[in-house]
Amino acid sequence: MYVRIVNDVSVVQLQRAVTALVDWAREWQLAISIEKCCVLNIGQCRVTPHVTIDNCILPIVPQTRDLGVVVCANLSPTAHVCDIVAKAHKRANLILRTFESRDIDLLVYVRPIVEYNSIVWSPYTVKDIEAIERVQRRFTKRLPDLRQCSYKTDYVVCS
Numbered sequence: 001m002y003v004r005i006v007n008d009v010s011v012v013q014l015q016r017a018v019t020a021l022v023d024w025a026r027e028w029q030l031a032i033s034i035e036k037c038c039v040l041n042i043g044q045c046r047v048t049p050h051v052t053i054d055n056c057i058l059p060i061v062p063q064t065r066d067l068g069v070v071v072c073a074n075l076s077p078t079a080h081v082c083d084i085v086a087k088a089h090k091r092a093n094l095i096l097r098t099f100e101s102r103d104i105d106l107l108v109y110v111r112p113i114v115e116y117n118s119i120v121w122s123p124y125t126v127k128d129i130e131a132i133e134r135v136q137r138r139f140t141k142r143l144p145d146l147r148q149c150s151y152k153t154d155y156v157v158c159s
Contacts, residue, residue, distance in 0.1 A: 011049045018051055040064050042073055069117050077121040081128040088113045088135040096142055103143075110139060
């Protein structure tokens with residue numbers, strides 16, 4: 001649920017919307033996982049919203065995960081990039097330890113991690129772009145057919 005908070009009236013409207021959501025969930029016998037709920041302030045915070053669900057105050061957090069994408073208060077993709085790069089490196093290492101094959105097509109198991117929902121978190125800093133490219137570069141350097149190729153060289157030419 002996203003609401004623009006400009007004053008105390010906005011906070012009351014947000015609380016009413018959350019209460020209506022909780023009531024709707026109860027009516028349809030759906031459980032709301034309160035421990036997964038939080039408040040994320042984006043931009044300058046003039047009013048600190050104290051939102052509750054079943055008398056539990058929701059924590060105000062600097063970042064949260066929404067549909068698999070880490071969203072920060074400053075809307076920078078850096079935290080998400082760090083998260084997916086770590087996951088992609090782990091998966092690449094697992095693949096290389098598990099399979100004897102060193103076929104370039106194994107990269108298909110790593111790319112979805114790096115590409116998932118990229119239209120939402122598209123990196124714009126050189127640091128983030130290089131971190132993502134480092135995943136593929138490191139993986140391809142560990143494949144015998146591509147070890148001698150530079151990163152910018154098309155792997156079809158080197159094969």
